[in-house]
Structure formats: C-alpha cells, structure tokens
Amino acid sequence: MALHEVFSTIVREFPLAFYGSILVGVICAYLGVYIVARRVIFLGAVLTQVSVLGLALTFLPVLAMPHTVGSAAMTLVTVVILSRLLTGKKIPRDAVLGVVFASSVAVRILVMQKTPRVEAAEIENLLRGDILFVTPELFVLMAGAFVVVMAIQLLFFKEFAYMSFDPETAATQGYRTGAWELLFYLLAGVVISFSTHMVGDIFVFGYLVLPPVAAMLLVRRVRSIFLVSVLIGGIAPVIGLVLAFLFDLPSSPTIVAVAFVVLVVAWMQGVVRGRK
Amino acid sequence: MDHPLIVFQNASLGYGRKVILQDVSFEIFDGDYLGMVGPNGAGKTTILRAILGTLSPIKGEVRVIPKGSSPIRFGYVPQRDAIDSFLPYTAEEVVTMGRYKDIGVLRRPRTEDRRIVQESLEHVRVAEIRSRRFNDLSGGQKQRVLIARALAAKPDVLVLDEPTNGMDLSSRVSILDLITSLHSNDGLTVIMVSHLLDDVANHVRRIAIVEQEFFRVGTVQEVLTGDNLTAMYRMPVRVEHLGKSTVILAGGGHGTA
Numbered sequence: 001m002a003l004h005e006v007f008s009t010i011v012r013e014f015p016l017a018f019y020g021s022i023l024v025g026v027i028c029a030y031l032g033v034y035i036v037a038r039r040v041i042f043l044g045a046v047l048t049q050v051s052v053l054g055l056a057l058t059f060l061p062v063l064a065m066p067h068t069v070g071s072a073a074m075t076l077v078t079v080v081i082l083s084r085l086l087t088g089k090k091i092p093r094d095a096v097l098g099v100v101f102a103s104s105v106a107v108r109i110l111v112m113q114k115t116p117r118v119e120a121a122e123i124e125n126l127l128r129g130d131i132l133f134v135t136p137e138l139f140v141l142m143a144g145a146f147v148v149v150m151a152i153q154l155l156f157f158k159e160f161a162y163m164s165f166d167p168e169t170a171a172t173q174g175y176r177t178g179a180w181e182l183l184f185y186l187l188a189g190v191v192i193s194f195s196t197h198m199v200g201d202i203f204v205f206g207y208l209v210l211p212p213v214a215a216m217l218l219v220r221r222v223r224s225i226f227l228v229s230v231l232i233g234g235i236a237p238v239i240g241l242v243l244a245f246l247f248d249l250p251s252s253p254t255i256v257a258v259a260f261v262v263l264v265v266a267w268m269q270g271v272v273r274g275r276k
Numbered sequence: 277m278d279h280p281l282i283v284f285q286n287a288s289l290g291y292g293r294k295v296i297l298q299d300v301s302f303e304i305f306d307g308d309y310l311g312m313v314g315p316n317g318a319g320k321t322t323i324l325r326a327i328l329g330t331l332s333p334i335k336g337e338v339r340v341i342p343k344g345s346s347p348i349r350f351g352y353v354p355q356r357d358a359i360d361s362f363l364p365y366t367a368e369e370v371v372t373m374g375r376y377k378d379i380g381v382l383r384r385p386r387t388e389d390r391r392i393v394q395e396s397l398e399h400v401r402v403a404e405i406r407s408r409r410f411n412d413l414s415g416g417q418k419q420r421v422l423i424a425r426a427l428a429a430k431p432d433v434l435v436l437d438e439p440t441n442g443m444d445l446s447s448r449v450s451i452l453d454l455i456t457s458l459h460s461n462d463g464l465t466v467i468m469v470s471h472l473l474d475d476v477a478n479h480v481r482r483i484a485i486v487e488q489e490f491f492r493v494g495t496v497q498e499v500l501t502g503d504n505l506t507a508m509y510r511m512p513v514r515v516e517h518l519g520k521s522t523v524i525l526a527g528g529g530h531g532t533a
Contacts, residue, residue, distance in 0.1 A: 037362040155382055162373050165361050172328040172352040173377040173429065220409065222363050 006245050007238075014241075016134040021203075021237035021255060023146045024195045028207035029215075029233025030153065031188050033226055034164050036212040042097045043082070044208040047189060049104040050078045051196040056108045059115045068141060068197055075193040079185045083178075131199050131241070131251045142194045149187045160184060161222070199252055206256035207233055210263050217266040232262055279306040279341075281348055281433065281465060282327055286336035289322045295334060296322050302484065302493040304433075304467060306343060309459045310493075311476030312469045314486035315509065320469040323486060324437055327467065328352060343432065351431030355438045356418045359410075367413065367421045368406040371396055374428030396424040400454060416447035423454065433465040434458060440475050448472075452479050473505070477515075477522040496522065 001009075011018050035044050054074025057063045063070065078100065085096045112124075153160060159180060162170045167177040195204045215229035240255030247254075282304040290296040296319040304310055304327070312320045325331035326338045328350055340348050351374070374396070375389040385393075397403040400420040405413065410421060419439055426434055439455065440448040456479050459466045470476050476483060477500055484493040485500075487508045492499050500522065505513035514525040 033363070039360075039362070158373075158376055158379075159381060161363075162376055165363065165365060165370075165373065166354065166359050168330075168354050168358060169352050169373075169425075170376075171330045172350055172435075175377070216362065220364050222365055222369065225363065 001246070003242065003246075006242050010241055010245055014132050016136065016139045017131040017251070018238070018241065020134045020139050020142060020198055021131050021241060021251075022234050023142055024199050024203065025207050025211070025233035025237040025255070026230050027146050027149060027191050027233075028195060028204055029211035029229040030150070030226060031191060032208035032212040032233075033215070033229050034160065034184065035188070035208055036216070038164055041209055042094065042101070043185075044188075044192070045205050046082075046097045046101045046104070047075055047078065047192045048196050048201040048205045049101055049108070051075045051193040052201050053104040053108045053111070054193065055197055056111045056115075060111060068138065068194065071197050072190060072193040075189040076186060079189040080182070083182050083185060131203075131255075134198055138194070138198050142198055145190050145194050149191055152183075152187060199255075202256055203237075203252040206259055207237075210256070210259035211236070214259070214263040214266040217263070217270045232259065236262055279343065280304070281306050281308075281341055281343070283339045283341065284323075284326070284336070285339070287326065287333040287338050288335040289319065289326050289331065290334055291322075291331075297486070297488060297491065299336065300491055301336075302491075304465070307463065307465055309456075309466045309479075309481040310468070310484060311480035311482070312467070312484045312486050313471065313473055313476050316471060318487045320471075320486045321437060323484075324435055324467070324469055328435060348433060349429060349431045351426030351429045351434045353419070353422045353426045353434070353436040353439060355441060356415065356422055357442070359422075361411070364409040364411060366407050367402060367410055367417075367424075368393060368397065370410050370421055371406075371425045371428050374425035377429065392428055392430070393424075396428040397421075399427060400424045414447070415443050416451060419443070419447075419451050420454070423458075427458075431464065433467065436466070436468045438470055439468060440470065440472060448475065455479070473500075473524045474522070477524065500524075 032044070035041060051071045051074065054071040055067050057074065058065050058067050058070035082096065082100070085091070086093050159175070163175065163177055163180045163184070167181070170180075171177045192204055192208075211229040211232035212225070214232055215225045215227075219225055219228050236258045237255045240258040241251060243249065243258065244251040244254040280303040284300050284302050287300045288295050288298045289300065300323070312323060314320050322331065326333060327340075329340070342348055371393045372385055372389070375385060375392060379385055379389055394403065394406075397406050400423050402417060402420045402424060405417060405421075410418065413421065423434075423436075423439075434455075436455065440451050443451065452475055455466060455468065458464045466480075468476065468480065477496055480496065482494060483496050483499045485491065485504055485508055490504075490508050492504055500515055502514045505515065505524065505526075509526065511527060516523045516525060
C-alpha cells in the first residue's frame with residue numbers, strides 16, 4: 001500500500017486516533033517546554049503514573065466511576081498535595097517525587113492483581129495506549145481540555161513565562177506566584193490525565209520531553225522553541241501512526257520512537273553546526 | 277532623608293515556627309543608601325523579603341509608608357545565580373519582564389514600555405547586548421541586565437541581594453560604582469545586602485549589621501567598628517581607614533574579611 005493510501009485510510013477509518021494523537025502531541029509538547037525548562041521532568045513522569053493509578057482504581061468495585069473522572073481526580077489531588085510538599089525543606093524535592101512515583105506504580109500493580117482477569121487486561125490495554133480505539137466521548141473531552149488549557153496558556157503567556165524564569169522577583173512585584181504555579185500544574189494535571197487515558201503513559205511522558213528538548217537544540221529563541229516543539233508534537237504522531245500501520249507496530253511506542261529520531265537529528269545538526 | 281519609608285517595629289522574622297531574627301526595630305529613610313552585612317544564614321535575605329512584602333513578620337510589624345498618594349515601588353535585583361533557566365531569553369526580554377506588572381494581564385508591551393526598556397538598558401550601559409541571550413552573558417553583564425530590569429519597573433527603592441557575589445575585582449568595582457551612581461545621581465533609595473564587608477563599607481551611607489543576636493544600624497563610622505565586627509564574627513576583626521577607604525582586617529590582621 002502506498003504512503004498516501006495509508007495516510008488516507010487512517011484519516012478515514014480512524015479519525016479520532018488521527019486528530020486525537022495530534023491534539024495530545026501538540027499540547028504535551030507545549031507544556032513540556034516549561035516542564036523541561038523548570039527541570040521538573042520527573043514530575044511529568046510522576047503525574048502520568050498517578051493518572052494511570054487513578055484509572056486503575058476505577059476498576060475496583062468500591063471505587064467504580066468513569067475512568068476519566070478517576071484519573072483526573074487522582075492527578076489533580078496529587079498536584080495540590082505536591083504543591084505543598086515540594087516547597088518544604090525537610091524532604092528533598094526529588095525524594096518526594098520518587099516516593100509518589102514508586103507508590104503509584106506499586107499500588108497500581110496491587111490493584112490489577114485484585115481485579116478480574118478480563119478487566120486487568122483492559123487496564124493493560126489502556127496503559128499501552130491503543131490510540132486506534134479512542135472513544136468519541138474521550139476525544140470530545142480531550143478537545144475541550146485542549147482548547148481551554150491552550151487558551152489560558154496563550155492569554156497569560158507572559159505571566160507563565162515570568163513565573164517560570166524568576167518567580168522570586170515576580171513575587172516582589174505583587175504576583176501571587178504560588179497561585180500561578182498551582183494553576184500551571186493543575187492545567188498540566190488535567191492534560192496529563194486525559195491524555196494518558198487516551199493514548200497511554202509512554203506517549204504522554206515522551207511528548208512532554210522529546211519535542212521540547214529537540215526544539216531547544218534546533219532553535220535559540222524562546223518563542224521559536226515553543227513553535228518548533230508544537231510543530232514536532234503535531235507532525236511526529238502522524239508519521240508514527242503511518243509507520244505503525246505500515247509495519248504493524250503498536251501505535252504509541254512508534255509515535256514516541258519518531259519523536260526520538262527527530263531529537264537525534266536535532267542533536268546531530270547541533271554537533272555539525274558547532275563544528276562549523 | 278528624614279521621611280521614613282520602611283519601619284520595622286519589634287519585628288520577629290522567620291519561616292514557619294523557626295524564628296531567625298527577633299525583635300528587630302529600625303527605619304529606612306527616603307534617599308537612604310543602606311548596606312546590610314552579616315555572616316551567611318544570619319537573616320539578611322530574610323529582612324529583604326520582609327521589606328519587599330513577600331514575608332510577613334511572625335510578630336511585630338513591618339510598615340512601608342508611601343511618600344504621596346501612590347504606594348512605594350520596589351525594584352528587586354535577585355542573586356543572579358538564583359536565575360537558572362534553560363530557556364534562552366535575550367537581555368531585552370529579561371528587562372521587559374520588569375514592565376509586566378504595569379502592562380497588566382492580557383496586554384502586550386506598548387510603545388511606552390519598549391521605550392522604558394531601551395532607556396533602562398542604556399542607563400546601565402548594556403544596550404549593545406540587548407539581543408544576546410541572558411544565559412550567555414558574563415556575571416557583570418547579567419547583573420547589569422537585572423539592574424536594568426529593576427529600573428524598568430520605575431522603582432522608588434532599589435533592593436539588591438548580593439550584587440557582587442562571585443565577581444572579579446573589576447566587575448565588582450564597576451557594579452558598585454553603578455549602584456552608587458543610581459543612588460547619588462538618580463536619587464534612588466538603595467538597600468544592598470552583601471557578605472563582602474569591604475564592598476559595603478566603602479560605598480553605602482548607613483550600614484546594618486545583621487546577626488541573630490546582634491543587630492546594629494547606623495552610619496558606617498558608628499557601626500563598622502572592630503568591637504562590633506569581632507562580636508558579630510566571633511573572631512578578632514580590626515577596622516582601618518586609609519584615606520577615604522575603609523579596610524577590614526580579620527583573624528589577627530593577616531587578611532581582609
């Protein structure tokens with residue numbers, strides 16, 4: 001099958017997967033620029049795992065509720081708790097995140113052990129992120145979150161940029177830096193929980209890190225970094241889907257692999273440019 | 277210089293339940309040039325945070341008294357090592373951040389804001405590096421850009437936290453001369469924290485010795501005495517005057533503090 005035929009087949013047969021992967025790729029790539037710049041990449045990994053745990057908990061009879069609600073609730077509560085714990089001096093920041101990460105993974109495995117076999121398999125599918133079977137409800141929810149989060153991010157671009165660059169000085173000018181910080185992480189929490197439910201934790205974490213780092217290697221202006229990161233986040237998933245379809249590969253890992261190749265190319269051009 | 281701008285009245289400062297400074301009372305006046313010195317961890321930055329309103333006193337009060345109808349505006353210059361971003365902002369973009377509060381939310385910088393940014397860059401003599409990335413600048417250049425950002429906020433009071441920390445001699449002198457000129461030529465009230473006694477002693481008009489159980493404020497001649505410094509550092513310290521310069525000799529007179 002020719003490339004253009006594969007492409008049109010995906011768009012025709014799996015429109016939600018096609019547009020959904022672009023939505024997730026773009027928004028994770030945008031938020032990821034701040035996450036990488038603030039050196040809180042581990043927080044991205046932690047929130048994806050907490051989101052998966054929230055999702056897994058909804059399979060327990062006592063906590064039965066819509067998966068998206070469980071995942072989002074767990075992630076947002078964690079964000080609020082972490083916003084307190086991460087500013088404390090008693091436990092190092094990385095240690096707090098490590099505790100939450102390890103606990104989330106461990107509890108998720110225990111939960112899966114106590115769910116009926118069929119449902120455990122379903123959880124595994126969700127974790128692997130089978131984009132091809134995105135439901136219309138989840139897609140609408142993700143699209144709504146995309147519009148709201150991107151609107152807030154773009155409307156308050158200079159405030160988020162200032163808070164990320166120098167929160168101490170921003171606070172002296174009357175900005176409530178704690179509230180802005182919490183808002184940023186709540187928005188990230190919403191995106192991560194919906195996205196993880198939709199495409200899986202590998203895709204989400206991968207796109208929080210790989211496109212921003214590639215963009216930082218390719219361009220040297222702040223606005224260009226956001227733009228290039230978003231472009232990679234929007235284009236690489238499409239290439240990944242086509243390759244997954246052509247070579248019968250799992251979609252999420254293929255999409256992440258494409259972003260990794262882009263990162264390697266960006267790094268190599270940086271090396272070549274550095275030699276000139 | 278008789279109008280008090282900032283008044284500490286029996287203020288106890290700290291974080292959570294931990295008190296760092298107890299019952300501190302002093303005033304900072306309009307037109308003051310105050311240096312705060314003291315050992316690391318003594319509470320110098322804590323006092324700055326109380327002045328800037330980002331830390332409330334545990335006990336007592338810290339009042340900022342307006343000169344007229346408008347509130348006092350602070351221009352803050354943080355320790356430049358505290359700014360650690362992977363994003364390659366240009367010097368001009370960093371200085372523009374000083375205008376953000378005045379620009380307001382949902383608005384872009386206006387012509388007036390751009391003019392103020394250019395003036396601030398020119399005022400501290402870094403206009404020629406406006407397009408260079410902040411992360412690529414030398415320590416002295418970074419410090420000038422941060423001072424320009426503080427000036428872009430059109431402050432009444434300039435507050436600097438360790439402005440010469442980690443700089444070579446020529447950069448130190450150059451930055452201190454710039455700060456002194458902002459005080460004497462532009463009439464700014466300046467509050468400067470430093471643990472480098474020589475820097476402070478030879479530039480400021482008044483000095484505050486900050487130590488948990490030893491807090492003194494006054495003119496350089498009143499406060500910067502061998503007895504006070506010996507009590508603060510718990511080691512022998514002498515103060516010598518060579519012409520107009522003050523030299524601090526520590527540890528039996530073999531080195532400067």
